Amino acid sequence: xxxxxxxxxxxxxxxxxxxxxxxxxxxxxxxxxxxxxxxxxxxxxxxxxxxxxxxxxxxxxxxxxxxxxxxxxxxxxxxxxxxxxxxxxxxxxxxxxxxxxxxxxxxxxxxxxxxxxxxxxxxxxxxxxxxxxxxxxxxxxxxxxxxxxxxxxxxxxxxxxxxxxxxxxxxxxxxxxxxxxxxxxxxxxxxxxxxxxxxxxxxxxxxxxxxxxxxxxxxxxxxxxxxxxxxxxxxxxxxxxxxxxxxxxxxxxxxxxxxxxxxxxxxxxxxxxxxxxxxxxxxxxxxxxxxxxxxxxxxxxxxxxxxxxxxxxxxxxxxxxxxxxxxxxxxxxxxxxxxxxxxxxxxxxxxxxxxxxxxxxxxxxxxxxxxxxxxxxxxxxxxxxxxxxxxxxxxxxxxxxxxxxxxxxxxxxxxxxxxxxxxxxxxxxxxxxxxxxxxxxxxxxxxxxxxxxxxxxxxxxxxxxxxxxxxxxxxxxxxxxxxxxxxxxxxxxxxxxxxxx
Amino acid sequence: xxxxxxxxxxxxxxxxxxxxxxxxxxxxxxxxxxxxxxxxxxxxxxxxxxxxxxxxxxxxxxxxxxxxxxxxxxxxxxxxxxxxxxxxx
Numbered sequence: 001x002x003x004x005x006x007x008x009x010x011x012x013x014x015x016x017x018x019x020x021x022x023x024x025x026x027x028x029x030x031x032x033x034x035x036x037x038x039x040x041x042x043x044x045x046x047x048x049x050x051x052x053x054x055x056x057x058x059x060x061x062x063x064x065x066x067x068x069x070x071x072x073x074x075x076x077x078x079x080x081x082x083x084x085x086x087x088x089x090x091x092x093x094x095x096x097x098x099x100x101x102x103x104x105x106x107x108x109x110x111x112x113x114x115x116x117x118x119x120x121x122x123x124x125x126x127x128x129x130x131x132x133x134x135x136x137x138x139x140x141x142x143x144x145x146x147x148x149x150x151x152x153x154x155x156x157x158x159x160x161x162x163x164x165x166x167x168x169x170x171x172x173x174x175x176x177x178x179x180x181x182x183x184x185x186x187x188x189x190x191x192x193x194x195x196x197x198x199x200x201x202x203x204x205x206x207x208x209x210x211x212x213x214x215x216x217x218x219x220x221x222x223x224x225x226x227x228x229x230x231x232x233x234x235x236x237x238x239x240x241x242x243x244x245x246x247x248x249x250x251x252x253x254x255x256x257x258x259x260x261x262x263x264x265x266x267x268x269x270x271x272x273x274x275x276x277x278x279x280x281x282x283x284x285x286x287x288x289x290x291x292x293x294x295x296x297x298x299x300x301x302x303x304x305x306x307x308x309x310x311x312x313x314x315x316x317x318x319x320x321x322x323x324x325x326x327x328x329x330x331x332x333x334x335x336x337x338x339x340x341x342x343x344x345x346x347x348x349x350x351x352x353x354x355x356x357x358x359x360x361x362x363x364x365x366x367x368x369x370x371x372x373x374x375x376x377x378x379x380x381x382x383x384x385x386x387x388x389x390x391x392x393x394x395x396x397x398x399x400x401x402x403x404x405x406x407x408x409x410x411x412x413x414x415x416x417x418x419x420x421x422x423x424x425x426x427x428x429x430x431x432x433x434x435x436x437x438x439x440x441x442x443x444x445x446x447x448x449x450x451x452x453x454x455x456x457x458x459x460x461x462x463x464x465x466x467x468x469x470x471x472x473x474x475x476x477x478x479x480x481x482x483x484x485x486x487x488x489x490x491x492x493x494x495x496x497x498x499x500x501x
Numbered sequence: 502x503x504x505x506x507x508x509x510x511x512x513x514x515x516x517x518x519x520x521x522x523x524x525x526x527x528x529x530x531x532x533x534x535x536x537x538x539x540x541x542x543x544x545x546x547x548x549x550x551x552x553x554x555x556x557x558x559x560x561x562x563x564x565x566x567x568x569x570x571x572x573x574x575x576x577x578x579x580x581x582x583x584x585x586x587x588x589x590x
Contacts, residue, residue, distance in 0.1 A: 086519040206551030217553035218545030226538030498576040
């Protein structure tokens with residue numbers, strides 16, 4: 001049954017890809033869907049890009065086994081969106097073309113800035129891809145019973161087809177279909193749960209408290225240290241505004257107003273979805289039971305599929321499983337496209353060719369980069385089999401928040417930022433995040449089996465975000481760059497009115 | 502005012518509003534996180550059976566964040582876009 005729904009989804013999305021391939025001829029089509037995406041479509045596509053399997057299966061599982069603690073993640077994943085809207089979306093759309101590095105490179109010497117931005121982008125994309133691929137492998141093995149390695153190869157191959165032939169247009173529509181399916185699936189599941197509690201969510205929560213104690217409705221031991229909670233919160237809140245595949249979406253709409261409106265739609269859709277995770281998680285806790293959920297998968301990831309099977313039988317289980325797979329497939333497609341843009345647009349065209357590519361070269365390199373990243377994702381996915389993927393998502397958010405966000409924010413709003421400051425901030429953010437994760441308890445204690453870790457926090461954002469800002473500011477103040485400040489004044493008009501002004 | 506001054510003034514206004522709303526979003530979310538860290542008993546209080554303060558505040562953080570984006574979009578659609586249209590003329 002699951003396979004049937006899965007094949008329907010694959011057939012539908014490959015049809016979309018064939019349709020999109022006929023419309024994808026130029027570089028602008030490949031990276032930015034010809035800037036033809038409407039605000040409503042982009043709102044759905046942003047939601048599709050953002051709601052990964054981690055949010056659907058992971059949070060439902062976390063809530064069903066720990067109660068309130070899981071909800072801390074539901075809120076954390078949403079609060080980055082207002083930041084994206086207020087600070088980033090409109091200036092990004094008006095100043096750049098394909099990647100967020102465009103915005104930073106506009107004011108500074110382009111070569112060093114592009115290299116540093118590409119390093120941050122590729123680091124973020126790689127860790128996010130590993131997490132999604134490993135998640136895809138285990139999930140598909142659990143749901144469909146095919147081997148882990150085969151599942152990873154299928155995911156990588158289908159994703160390469162979407163991106164290679166359909167570019168951003170196909171990726172956008174895969175996101176839209178996936179977001180609609182995910183929202184419909186979550187809603188249906190939520191309604192079926194609430195129907196058993198007279199459509200009163202508090203009756204559901206009360207039933208959970210009655211069976212498993214009042215403690216499930218209050219903070220537990222997940223957030224044992226306040227510093228840990230604040231650090232994770234910082235990574236989630238500011239990481240969203242530095243995720244390359246999310247930022248790239250703002251180039252697919254015709255102008256800044258559509259970019260603005262699309263974030264409002266996306267925030268509403270994602271917020272609704274995370275509110276539903278309250279119902280799905282507690283529903284699985286009461287109706288399926290934490291022990292049965294842990295027995296199916298120690299990580300709790302099977303909570304939502306088990307709940308679907310209980311409430312709607314095998315057909316509904318098949319539907320929810322196919323939705324979960326579609327979710328992973330769509331997210332890796334968006335990630336790969338943004339990685340390919342960093343390699344082709346930032347590194348090849350603007351660094352190797354100094355901004356003057358041979359004809360059609362940018363598109364050709366982007367397609368080669370897509371295949372290379374797809375193969376890399378498959379290889380990494382298989383070699384990281386069985387690893388804890390949650391920390392890799394946290395790592396991707398921490399790098400995005402520390403390497404990409406501070407430099408982007410300063411480049412847009414601070415006239416005294418210099419080339420050296422921007423590069424130093426991006427490199428410091430990337431290197432310090434990787435280093436502190438390496439020294440953290442997650443790697444030193446949990447993975448390497450040492451007794452203690454040199455750095456106490458699992459998530460380094462509390463240190464690395466302020467550090468990246470401080471380095472960018474101090475380096476800029478030490479050696480001012482009058483041309484960069486003058487460019488900031490010249491760009492004020494374009495920042496408001498767009499590239500045509 | 503000449504055109505450059507108008508652009509500078511609009512840039513400042515937008516930055517002020519965006520900065521203030523960002524501060525509100527940060528206060529809401531980290532207020533919630535600090536309550537989780539330091540006021541666990543308060544969040545455990547049940548206002549009615551099943552509805553703990555923690556769950557209510559968690560839902561309000563989500564709804565509140567969305568309302569902030571609604572407020573900004575309405576303000577920008579009205580005020581910023583009108584000013585931009587005037588600048589384009």
